[in-house]
Amino acid sequence: MVRYEGPDQATYLSGLAAGNYFFRVMAKGPQSAASSSWSQPFELQVVFVGTHQVILLSLIGLAGFTILVVSIMVGHRLSQREPKVLSS
Amino acid sequence: MSDGVITLLDPRLGWALLCLFGLLWVFLGWYWGRRASSVDDFLLAGRKVGLALGTATAMATWVTSNTVMLAPVFALEKGLWGMVAYSTASFGLFLFAPLSRRIRTLMPEGHTSGDFMRLRYGKWAWYLFLVISMVYSVAWLVSMGTAGGKLMETLAGIPYFHGVTSILLVCVIYTLFGGMYAVIGTDFIQSAIILAGVLLVGSLVVIRTDLRALYDTMAVEQPSLINALMPVALLSLFNNMFFGFGEVFHNNVWWSRAHAMRAEVAPRAFFLSGLLWFPIPIAAGFIALSATSLGVNVIDPNTVGPLVAGQVLGKVGAVLVFVVVFCSLASSIDSLLAATSDLLLQDLGKKILGISSEPSRFRLYSKFIIILLGFLTWVLCALEMDLLQILFLSGPLVASAIWPIIAGLYWNRAHWLAAVLAMLLGSALGLWAYFQIGWYTASLISSVVSMAVIFVSVPFCRQTFDWKKLHE
Numbered sequence: 001m002v003r004y005e006g007p008d009q010a011t012y013l014s015g016l017a018a019g020n021y022f023f024r025v026m027a028k029g030p031q032s033a034a035s036s037s038w039s040q041p042f043e044l045q046v047v048f049v050g051t052h053q054v055i056l057l058s059l060i061g062l063a064g065f066t067i068l069v070v071s072i073m074v075g076h077r078l079s080q081r082e083p084k085v086l087s088s
Numbered sequence: 089m090s091d092g093v094i095t096l097l098d099p100r101l102g103w104a105l106l107c108l109f110g111l112l113w114v115f116l117g118w119y120w121g122r123r124a125s126s127v128d129d130f131l132l133a134g135r136k137v138g139l140a141l142g143t144a145t146a147m148a149t150w151v152t153s154n155t156v157m158l159a160p161v162f163a164l165e166k167g168l169w170g171m172v173a174y175s176t177a178s179f180g181l182f183l184f185a186p187l188s189r190r191i192r193t194l195m196p197e198g199h200t201s202g203d204f205m206r207l208r209y210g211k212w213a214w215y216l217f218l219v220i221s222m223v224y225s226v227a228w229l230v231s232m233g234t235a236g237g238k239l240m241e242t243l244a245g246i247p248y249f250h251g252v253t254s255i256l257l258v259c260v261i262y263t264l265f266g267g268m269y270a271v272i273g274t275d276f277i278q279s280a281i282i283l284a285g286v287l288l289v290g291s292l293v294v295i296r297t298d299l300r301a302l303y304d305t306m307a308v309e310q311p312s313l314i315n316a317l318m319p320v321a322l323l324s325l326f327n328n329m330f331f332g333f334g335e336v337f338h339n340n341v342w343w344s345r346a347h348a349m350r351a352e353v354a355p356r357a358f359f360l361s362g363l364l365w366f367p368i369p370i371a372a373g374f375i376a377l378s379a380t381s382l383g384v385n386v387i388d389p390n391t392v393g394p395l396v397a398g399q400v401l402g403k404v405g406a407v408l409v410f411v412v413v414f415c416s417l418a419s420s421i422d423s424l425l426a427a428t429s430d431l432l433l434q435d436l437g438k439k440i441l442g443i444s445s446e447p448s449r450f451r452l453y454s455k456f457i458i459i460l461l462g463f464l465t466w467v468l469c470a471l472e473m474d475l476l477q478i479l480f481l482s483g484p485l486v487a488s489a490i491w492p493i494i495a496g497l498y499w500n501r502a503h504w505l506a507a508v509l510a511m512l513l514g515s516a517l518g519l520w521a522y523f524q525i526g527w528y529t530a531s532l533i534s535s536v537v538s539m540a541v542i543f544v545s546v547p548f549c550r551q552t553f554d555w556k557k558l559h560e
Contacts, residue, residue, distance in 0.1 A: 015310025
């Protein structure tokens with residue numbers, strides 16, 4: 001698969017699935033005859049964070065978010081009962 | 089910018105737009121600033137800002153150059169969840185709505201978030217809080233200046249340092265003229281331009297994109313971006329959310345707005361601004377997702393949004409993006425300059441160094457600090473640091489302040505030592521997570537550690553705080 005063809009001398013890769021990928025480049029002149037040969041391929045390994053770590057941290061995040069929202073809502077409701085005390 | 093690089097706008101057009109909008113903001117800053125006759129007028133716009141201006145200023149302040157640049161980066165690197173993750177920063181505004189009501193009730197004459205920490209928890213928590221807040225504020229200013237300089241260079245070929253200098257100069261001048269009146273007035277116009285511009289560019293890109301082809305290309309070339317279980321994207325969702333809470337809950341930009349708005353208006357204004365802000369990262373992010381399918385080669389992910397918009401929509405798109413970027417830069421830099429100078433003056437200057445609070449001198453000191461902050465930002469922008477690194481390194485620091493703020497506002501048994509430990513341990517373990525696990529866990533870990541410290545400490549706290557102590 002050709003990833004990029006054009007005048008830029010760099011490209012940015014993202015969104016690859018986990019696995020090993022091989023890339024190589026070729027220089028081309030204005031005419032197709034003036035092409036270089038392919039470079040040696042270089043290998044890119046894509047590795048994701050472990051599933052257990054993701055699940056654990058996501059659950060912690062969800063719990064933290066829920067406690068935060070509930071604390072503010074309860075605090076807000078309770079605080080609405082005390083404005084007279086505060087303004088005296 | 090090196091010779092021979094093709095930009096989306098002619099540099100002369102870029103400079104013309106920069107001068108036009110720069111002069112407009114300076115004029116409006118001077119015009120609105122004439123109303124600021126007292127120190128409270130200059131720092132807090134007379135404490136009587138209404139719903140429309142209040143909503144607009146909160147929304148415009150939260151749309152920064154980072155939003156225009158980093159929301160597309162989030163989408164490009166983390167796909168669909170990345171767009172949602174960035175949008176969760178609006179939750180900070182939603183939840184600050186009830187907090188703002190409480191702030192106005194407890195501190196009707198308050199000035200800064202530092203005032204609250206000093207009166208509620210005492211000097212040690214206050215000192216630590218000021219350090220955290222200043223580190224974050226400078227990091228935010230520098231990240232915005234850097235982002236703005238890079239965008240000006242990408243879009244119009246304006247050399248990076250010239251772009252940064254021009255933007256900072258304009259913002260410093262009009263903030264100097266008008267203080268909070270100028271900031272809020274210009275924010276109103278800037279918010280309208282930003283909202284219309286981003287939604288228009290996003291919609292035009294959607295219209296001109298074959299969604300079926302987009303999905304097919306991504307399924308083959310970038311399958312992780314449409315994977316609903318992409319690990320880093322899931323983690324960044326919570327991390328970004330807690331980072332956003334930390335940013336909004338602690339920073340004087342938001343506290344000064346809460347004090348500047350009429351008491352009954354503040355909660356509604358923050359909630360509405362969150363609603364208006366929510367779709368902006370999604371619109372900006374979608375633009376980046378379509379890059380591969382449109383055949384746009386991305387070299388620097390930080391500039392993917394403007395690059396795609398410019399290439400798909402041509403010169404009109406590039407002009408639109410340029411104007412939106414300039415408005416989002418100005419609306420955030422001016423707010424941060426005004427609020428941070430207020431924090432430095434009130435907390436460091438008046439309370440720690442004991443400077444005179446005589447009105448004319450106080451206003452003069454305020455202007456001096458605005459210039460100093462602008463200069464510091466300009467010097468640090470010269471280093472051209474990595475945007476994500478600048479911003480996310482301050483994430484665990486601000487996330488550690490979430491719970492001391494919430495507990496301090498609502499619970500009368502939150503102890504000063506617990507607040508100090510929560511900020512220290514939260515920051516330390518969050519920074520450890522940043523370097524040992526990854527940036528996408530730092531704010532999450534910091535916030536949860538801070539929460540645990542506060543919750544564990546409450547049963548042991550024998551003192552009951554008298555809320556009247558917050559009336560100063």
